[in-house]
Amino acid sequence: MSTITRDALKTALLYGLLSIFWLAFSDYLLPLLIDDSIQLARAQLMSGYGWLALSALCIFLARARLSGLMSARSRARQDKDMQSLRLAAAVFDCTLEGVLVTDADGVIVHVNRAFMEITGYQQDEVLGQRPSKFKSGRHGPDFYERMYKTVLSAGQWSGEIWNRRKSGEIYPQWQSIRTVKNDQGAITHFVAVFSDISSIKHSQQELAHAAHYDALTGLPNRLLFSDRAEQAHTHARRSKQSLGLLLIDLDHFKHINDSLGHNTGDEVLKAVSERLVRLVDKGATLARLGGDEFAVLVEGPGQSVHVVELAQALLDGLREPFVIAEQTLFLTASIGISLFPNDAMNAAQLLRNADTALFQAKSQGREGYALYTEELTAHAQRRLELTAELRRAIELDELRVFYQPIHNLKTRRIEGVEALVRWCHPQRGMVSPGEFIPVAEQSGLIADIDNWVLTEACRQMCLWHEAGVGLSFVAVNVSSRLFGRGDLDTRVAQVLAETGLAPEFLELEVTESAVMDDPEQAIEQMHRLRELGLKLSIDDFGTGYSSMLRLKRMPVQKLKIDQGFVAGLPGDDDDIAIVRAIIALAKAMGMRVLAEGIEQADQAAFLLHNQCELGQGYWFARPVPAEQIDWEHAPVFAQAL
Numbered sequence: 355m356s357t358i359t360r361d362a363l364k365t366a367l368l369y370g371l372l373s374i375f376w377l378a379f380s381d382y383l384l385p386l387l388i389d390d391s392i393q394l395a396r397a398q399l400m401s402g403y404g405w406l407a408l409s410a411l412c413i414f415l416a417r418a419r420l421s422g423l424m425s426a427r428s429r430a431r432q433d434k435d436m437q438s439l440r441l442a443a444a445v446f447d448c449t450l451e452g453v454l455v456t457d458a459d460g461v462i463v464h465v466n467r468a469f470m471e472i473t474g475y476q477q478d479e480v481l482g483q484r485p486s487k488f489k490s491g492r493h494g495p496d497f498y499e500r501m502y503k504t505v506l507s508a509g510q511w512s513g514e515i516w517n518r519r520k521s522g523e524i525y526p527q528w529q530s531i532r533t534v535k536n537d538q539g540a541i542t543h544f545v546a547v548f549s550d551i552s553s554i555k556h557s558q559q560e561l562a563h564a565a566h567y568d569a570l571t572g573l574p575n576r577l578l579f580s581d582r583a584e585q586a587h588t589h590a591r592r593s594k595q596s597l598g599l600l601l602i603d604l605d606h607f608k609h610i611n612d613s614l615g616h617n618t619g620d621e622v623l624k625a626v627s628e629r630l631v632r633l634v635d636k637g638a639t640l641a642r643l644g645g646d647e648f649a650v651l652v653e654g655p656g657q658s659v660h661v662v663e664l665a666q667a668l669l670d671g672l673r674e675p676f677v678i679a680e681q682t683l684f685l686t687a688s689i690g691i692s693l694f695p696n697d698a699m700n701a702a703q704l705l706r707n708a709d710t711a712l713f714q715a716k717s718q719g720r721e722g723y724a725l726y727t728e729e730l731t732a733h734a735q736r737r738l739e740l741t742a743e744l745r746r747a748i749e750l751d752e753l754r755v756f757y758q759p760i761h762n763l764k765t766r767r768i769e770g771v772e773a774l775v776r777w778c779h780p781q782r783g784m785v786s787p788g789e790f791i792p793v794a795e796q797s798g799l800i801a802d803i804d805n806w807v808l809t810e811a812c813r814q815m816c817l818w819h820e821a822g823v824g825l826s827f828v829a830v831n832v833s834s835r836l837f838g839r840g841d842l843d844t845r846v847a848q849v850l851a852e853t854g855l856a857p858e859f860l861e862l863e864v865t866e867s868a869v870m871d872d873p874e875q876a877i878e879q880m881h882r883l884r885e886l887g888l889k890l891s892i893d894d895f896g897t898g899y900s901s902m903l904r905l906k907r908m909p910v911q912k913l914k915i916d917q918g919f920v921a922g923l924p925g926d927d928d929d930i931a932i933v934r935a936i937i938a939l940a941k942a943m944g945m946r947v948l949a950e951g952i953e954q955a956d957q958a959a960f961l962l963h964n965q966c967e968l969g970q971g972y973w974f975a976r977p978v979p980a981e982q983i984d985w986e987h988a989p990v991f992a993q994a995l
């Protein structure tokens with residue numbers, strides 16, 4: 355029971371007692387004191403009035419006291435409310451979290467000081483605006499829709515959201531939004547409280563960076579490298595691509611640390627990493643696995659020779675002196691190589707095998723590379739040496755053009771010659787194109803070689819014509835690699851212009867495989883070449899997979915029957931059938947037909963009998979230098995062209 359109620363009860367009790375006493379007084383005492391009935395009646399009336407006045411006084415006093423009490427209480431409550439409001443405002447203002455209040459329509463009605471500090475906006479710039487003003491553009495409409503739905507259904511939402519500061523910078527914030535409802539349950543306000551978490555994010559990133567990158571060089575560390583190798587391996591397996599892993603270890607690095615100190619050692623490692631970054635392709639992953647060990651992961655290198663070339667380039671690059679703390683240091687390294695899918699089935703194995711290969715490279719006397727398998731090392735080494743030698747051979751003019759006569763089978767006279775490249779190796783003597791053309795094709799040297807052979811052949815043809823030799827064509831082989839490039843016709847036109855040879859005396863030999871790689875582009879290229887006025891022939895015909903349909907579309911004037919079919923003549927039934935079919939096909943398409951590799955008289959006789967027009971082979975003549983050609987059967991023009 356409250357004090358007020360207790361007081362009220364006491365007062366009521368007192369009033370009751372006084373009333374009883376008063377009634378007793380007026381009813382029993384007054385008749386005893388006053389005898390006169392008129393006087394008594396008046397006195398009783400007066401007593402009644404007196405009681406009434408007293409009651410009114412009591413009621414007045416009670417009310418006055420009550421209201422006094424009540425107003426004192428409400429004043430106290432108001433004071434308390436004001437105090438808590440002041441407290442809330444102080445908290446609101448002091449808190450490090452930004453606070454934003456909108457009305458039910460989403461119009462901003464209040465923001466605190468932290469809001470202004472975080473966003474860079476002043477109060478008057480945002481009041482009356484909507485929170486969409488701060489959108490960063492990082493979240494799609496779906497995100498905001500889901501957020502508002504949750505706020506409306508659950509009364510609150512919290513999560514990470516990217517907003518934009520006044521400066522334009524976008525930043526992450528952790529935000530909680532709540533609804534404020536009135537007594538009827540209708541939303542009156544939305545309150546958003548948020549904190550700027552960009553520094554947390556930043557330190558998270560720094561942590562992740564520290565976990566994945568080497569602090570000294572800034573390169574990926576072993577953890578990240580293994581992860582990338584795993585991913586690359588999965589990708590390579592799916593897309594049937596190759597992978598190469600090179601493990602690089604500096605030779606005798608311990609001596610540098612021991613003699614020059616660890617600080618210089620660190621500087622050397624930094625300089626080595628910078629040099630490796632420059633030497634390694636952007637697409638490859640370079641990492642420092644620890645100590646003086648680095649690794650490179652090459653995706654889709656195609657041929658093992660490309661990985662080996664990279665290894666050689668890295669070794670050469672590291673051999674250049676390093677200048678550290680005013681000292682010139684000479685370093686060498688060893689490299690272990692393993693390849694997928696040749697050597698390993700998974701990424702971990704790839705790394706292990708590269709390590710084994712590295713050990714092998716070190717034990718072979720350092721400053722070199724080794725592939726996981728020995729025969730690969732030997733093969734790759736041979737290829738690489740050959741590439742380097744071939745490059746040098748071009749510069750030193752070691753290539754020669756030999757010419758093999760092409761005879762008319764009927765007249766036996768020389769109608770034309772085929773230009774065949776030779777390499778006069780200082781130690782190995784004459785190297786056949788079968789050995790070095792594939793290497794030249796892989797290394798890209800073929801463009802220079804073919805261009806040179808073409809120029810030489812055209813120049814020689816002009817010399818023959820000037821000397822009165824009546825040759826109707828010089829045939830030059832064109833690598834299928836050059837057919838994929840669109841500028842073959844421009845190059846040929848340039849050579850013709852340079853040498854002054856009339857285009858009708860030039861014939862380009864193209865293999866079927868050149869057409870197979872990209873038939874549309876090849877056929878287009880052939881048409882452009884034909885427009886120059888020269889002739890085209892298909893070399894080694896029958897060994898590729900040309901369709902009749904495609905053959906029909908090719909602007910070709912001659913088919914050269916591959917020597918593989920000629921070799922079986924005149925005894926092998928299959929070869930007989932194939933050669934006859936090719937001759938018939940050529941005739942039907944209005945092309946001339948030539949048989950390669952004629953080594954015996956009966957082969958020539960069989961071909962002549964079967965209407966083959968032209969022949970080339972050791973039985974007539976071997977490929978020889980221009981001046982050694984026996985023109986005995988050549989028709990000689992009466993006057994020079």
Ligand code: C2E
Binds near residue numbers: 775
């Ligand atoms: P190919 O164009 O089919 O040239 C014919 C090859 O057969 C030549 O081999 C020639 O010496 C050889 N040969 C000629 N008659 C006979 C014979 O009676 N019996 C036997 N067994 N062989 C005979 P070579 O000179 O070793 O050339 C091989 C291939 O290298 C050529 O085949 C051609 O595809 C390529 N090649 C040669 N020179 C060049 C060139 O300058 N550029 C390009 N891209 N390729 C060339």
Ligand code: MG
Binds near residue numbers: 772831863893
């Ligand atoms: Mg040829």
Ligand code: MG
Binds near residue numbers: 893894916917950
């Ligand atoms: Mg051939």
